[in-house]
Structures are given as C-alpha cells and as structure tokens.
Amino acid sequence: MISDKIRDFTDSLILARKEAEQEENDEVLSQLTNTHLRQTLMDIFSAGIDMIDTSRITLYFAVRYMAGLPDIQSKVQEEIDRVVGKDRLPTIKDRENLSYTEATLHEAMRLGTVVPVGLPHSTMCDTKVGGYDVPQDTVVMINHWALHHDPNYWIDVEKFDPTRYLDENGKLGMKPESWLPFSAGRRVCLGEVVAKPELHLIFATIMQRFKITLPEGTNPELKLGGSSSNTQPAPFQIIVEDRINT
Ligand code: HEM
Structure with missing residues (x-):
C-alpha cells in the first residue's frame, strides 16, 4: 500500500x-x-x-410506508423530479436540495425505529435521571421506541408526517428533541454519517425510478414484525412500476 x-x-x-x-x-x-x-x-x-441489518430494514420501512401513502410518495417524487429530473440519477450532492425526501426517511425511521432499544451501557458513577436515582454500575439502555412514540413530544403521534422535520422554508430544520434513531453521546452510532447519505441516495433513486403501490385489497396500514431487538415491517407485497421509461 x-x-x-x-x-x-x-x-x-x-x-x-x-x-x-x-x-x-x-x-x-x-x-x-x-x-x-x-x-x-x-x-x-x-x-x-x-x-441487525439496520440500513436494509430502514429502506423496507420507507418503501412500505410509501406504498401505503401515495400522496406522500407523490410529494417525494415531485421534489426529485424538480431537483434531479429524470435524465440522470440522484447524487450525494443533491441531498441538501431534497429536504422533503430526507424528512420522509426521518419519519420512516421514527415510526419504524429499527433499533427499538439501544445497546446496553453501564453507569460509571451514582447519578440521577428524570428524578430517579441510578447507582454506579447499573446496566442502562435507551428506549428509542418510547422516545419516538411519546405523545408529549409528537403531535398526532401515529401520523406519518414528514413536515415535522421541515422549517418554514421547507428545508430540514433542527432535529426534534425526541428523534434519536442513532442514539447520542460518546457511544452514538458510529455509522450515522455513512447511513444517512447512503440511505438518502438509495431511497431517492428508488423514488425517482419507480412508482410503488400495494396490491388491490391490501390494508394500507403498516403492520409491525421483528423482535424486541430489531423492529421490521411484517412481510409485505408491493407492485413496482417504472416511472422513467413509460
Ligand atoms: C439506519 C441505520 C442505522 C441505525 C438506525 C443505527 C442505530 C444504532 C444504534 C441505536 C446504536 C447504539 C448506540 C448506543 O450504544 O447508544 C448503534 C451503534 C453502532 N452502530 Fe449503528 N445504526 C445504523 C447504521 C449503522 C451503519 C451503516 C454502521 C456501520 C457502517 C453502524 C455502526 C455502528 C457501530 C460500530 C455501533 C457501536 C458504536 C459504539 O458502541 O461505540 N451503524 N447504531
């Protein structure tokens, strides 16, 4: 080398x-x-x-949500058509101009919460959290699922609403306090800086090229599967149509 x-x-x-x-x-x-x-x-x-296949399952969630939410899918596609067009593929550089697309991913990460409960950590000293005494050497884990589904922090908590993450100019605003899919602090997910642009690029490309719908008669509501260590959408079927060559 x-x-x-x-x-x-x-x-x-x-x-x-x-x-x-x-x-x-x-x-x-x-x-x-x-x-x-x-x-x-x-x-x-x-x-x-x-x-734990975090990125793949996040994409499953995003695709399944889009299949059941045609209005939101259309808004994502309008943004991509406006910023990127149909003659070239999206690139990492487009990300800053595809805020609605990114906000849609953020909302899929919130409602899906691929890692519902974080990795075990241990307290290094006696401390207090939310009024509770936590002694040294206690195993503690962050409940990401609870943060993402807390009605005290999210208006209409179960509604899929990408605008939660946008400012008045339609740009990605400050991260909401209770949005924490990658955890925080010293042991924050090491892959966050890789996963975010990578997921955005793949999701934007899928949305640019394909229209995704559910087979007739399917309940548009997403059913959850997975386990306590890893949430997934229950197995689903979708119809994928080419948007570019039609
Ligand atoms: C949507 C995708 C992802 C999500 C939601 C996610 C989420 C998480 C969470 C919640 C943790 C636990 C943090 C804690 O201990 O408090 C974690 C740890 C970690 N993640 Fe990710 N992750 C994702 C993708 C990735 C990718 C793509 C990589 C590698 C390229 C990665 C590498 C790591 C590593 C190495 C740790 C352990 C960090 C440490 O203990 O210091 N993650 N991730």
Whole structure:
C-alpha cells in the first residue's frame, strides 16, 4: 500500500499503524494490534450490514410506508423530479436540495425505529435521571421506541408526517428533541454519517425510478414484525412500476 493512496477504511487503519511504528509511538501501537484491526472492521461490517441489518430494514420501512401513502410518495417524487429530473440519477450532492425526501426517511425511521432499544451501557458513577436515582454500575439502555412514540413530544403521534422535520422554508430544520434513531453521546452510532447519505441516495433513486403501490385489497396500514431487538415491517407485497421509461 502506498501511503498517499488510501482506498478504504482498512488502508487507513494499516497506515495509522505504520505511522505509529515509524514514530515508535508505543501507546498508539498498543491500540492498533491485529486484534484491534480485525475487531474494528468486524464492528463496521456487522453493525452496518449483518448483525441487525439496520440500513436494509430502514429502506423496507420507507418503501412500505410509501406504498401505503401515495400522496406522500407523490410529494417525494415531485421534489426529485424538480431537483434531479429524470435524465440522470440522484447524487450525494443533491441531498441538501431534497429536504422533503430526507424528512420522509426521518419519519420512516421514527415510526419504524429499527433499533427499538439501544445497546446496553453501564453507569460509571451514582447519578440521577428524570428524578430517579441510578447507582454506579447499573446496566442502562435507551428506549428509542418510547422516545419516538411519546405523545408529549409528537403531535398526532401515529401520523406519518414528514413536515415535522421541515422549517418554514421547507428545508430540514433542527432535529426534534425526541428523534434519536442513532442514539447520542460518546457511544452514538458510529455509522450515522455513512447511513444517512447512503440511505438518502438509495431511497431517492428508488423514488425517482419507480412508482410503488400495494396490491388491490391490501390494508394500507403498516403492520409491525421483528423482535424486541430489531423492529421490521411484517412481510409485505408491493407492485413496482417504472416511472422513467413509460
Ligand atoms: C439506519 C441505520 C442505522 C441505525 C438506525 C443505527 C442505530 C444504532 C444504534 C441505536 C446504536 C447504539 C448506540 C448506543 O450504544 O447508544 C448503534 C451503534 C453502532 N452502530 Fe449503528 N445504526 C445504523 C447504521 C449503522 C451503519 C451503516 C454502521 C456501520 C457502517 C453502524 C455502526 C455502528 C457501530 C460500530 C455501533 C457501536 C458504536 C459504539 O458502541 O461505540 N451503524 N447504531
């Protein structure tokens, strides 16, 4: 590997170790052993793709919601047609001009909440949360599902409404206080910065190219499946029609 030709995350880790070797920095080297490198790469691949399949299931939710909500799907498609058109594919750069599309994804993440209860953490000292005493060494987990379905924070809580995330100019506004699909703080999802643009790009591309509907007679309401560690839409069928070549 040549140091100025970094192809991916693995190269960056190997380069960091080579630099630490050259600088004889034992402290850094002790944190970049083969085991660290292997486990870091496993974390990235398994958390993002395999283990809980967060991004794939988020897209399932978004597609299933669109199939049952034709008015919202049309608004997403109007925005994409206006900003991107039909002659080229959406790119990452279009994201800032596709706020309604992004807000629609945010709403699918809220109502779907792929990770309903976060990973276990442990308190490092005695503390107080919401008036409750929590002693040191207590296992604590964030209930993302409850945050996303709390009627004290969300008007008409079960309604799918992308405008919750938009400001008066139709741009993505401040993140609502109770929207936390990626968690927060020091152990926030490491993949948030990858997942958000990636999901936006894929969702925008699907919406640009296809009209998605439900087979006749299907209840438009989304039924939930999955488990306590991972929410999914119950298995569903959709009809996919080409919007570009028709
Ligand atoms: C829609 C997609 C995703 C959602 C909703 C999501 C959500 C979460 C949540 C709730 C956590 C637990 C945070 C905590 O402990 O408080 C987490 C952790 C993590 N996620 Fe994601 N994630 C997504 C995609 C990804 C992707 C694509 C990757 C990797 C490329 C990834 C890598 C990780 C890693 C490494 C952790 C552990 C972080 C740590 O413990 O320090 N995630 N994620």
